[in-house]
């Protein structure tokens with residue numbers, strides 16, 4: 001098990017993380033969410049051993065994870081970190097990049113492993129292509145495959161699909177997360193995208209104001225987001241009479257005490273997003289039909 005015990009860290013004098021504790025089991029998938037600058041990447045880097053902790057301890061099984069004060073070479077064999085910037089070898093092919101750390105003493109196994117990983121990231125047709133000729137999204141996929149090559153026990157992923165177009169992203173995400181589960185590889189994913197989380201994460205951690213404010217099941221955090229910031233990660237959300245109400249829980253009805261005036265209607269494909277006002281408050285809801293700006297409608301809160 002990965003144990004993060006009461007860790008605290010500051011860049012020079014700026015405190016970034018304070019007294020953070022949580023555990024990750026083998027094969028468990030944990031998502032870290034929080035505003036930009038809340039310390040998600042820093043937390044991944046600390047778990048990787050890139051910086052020295054100011055206080056606390058990180059353990060994988062019985063091995064303490066230590067920073068550069070204690071290790072000449074940063075990192076550990078059992079942990080791989082795919083950062084937002086990927087450090088690939090530009091003048092060699094995709095397959096050479098993926099196989100970089102695999103032993104040449106087992107050529108058949110090496111070839112097999114590279115083929116398996118090319119398949120996971122859907123780059124088989126490009127295997128021989130030089131990395132410098134690839135797009136940002138393709139490079140990100142090479143970086144993911146290379147991190148998996150030596151089958152780590154822990155994968156740390158920082159915005160793993162940020163450069164990948166939405167056509168590829170959904171399938172790649174399913175392939176990658178399924179692969180990690182099948183191989184019982186623990187994974188910690190820092191993300192801004194709810195689609196990286198719902199349906200995949202076993203647990204969500206929320207960072208805010210340098211602290212870990214929530215650590216729970218996705219279903220629990222989704223249904224009880226606690227703060228508007230957490231709710232807004234999952235979708236449009238309103239505060240109505242002090243209660244957090246997702247936009248999809250508001251339905252237009254003939255008569256109800258909640259009366260709003262439509263300000264703007266946005267086409268979203270299978271529905272419209274409606275921005276409305278109630279006194280000086282903005283209320284967001286969805287509707288199947290276009291609503292004209294200026295129209296008065298009544299809204300009812302329905303079960304989620």
Ligand SMILES: Nc1ncnc2c1ncn2[C@@H]1O[C@H](COP(=O)(O)OP(=O)(O)OP(=O)(O)O)[C@@H](O)[C@H]1O
Pocket residue numbers: 011016034035036037038039040041042043190
């Ligand atoms: N090497 C560094 N030196 C000094 N400050 C840093 C360094 N790296 C990050 N920071 C600061 O630490 C804070 C946390 O940054 P971090 O990158 O961990 O946040 P994040 O939650 O991952 O953000 P994002 O979602 O935008 O990637 C930010 O205020 C950032 O400016």
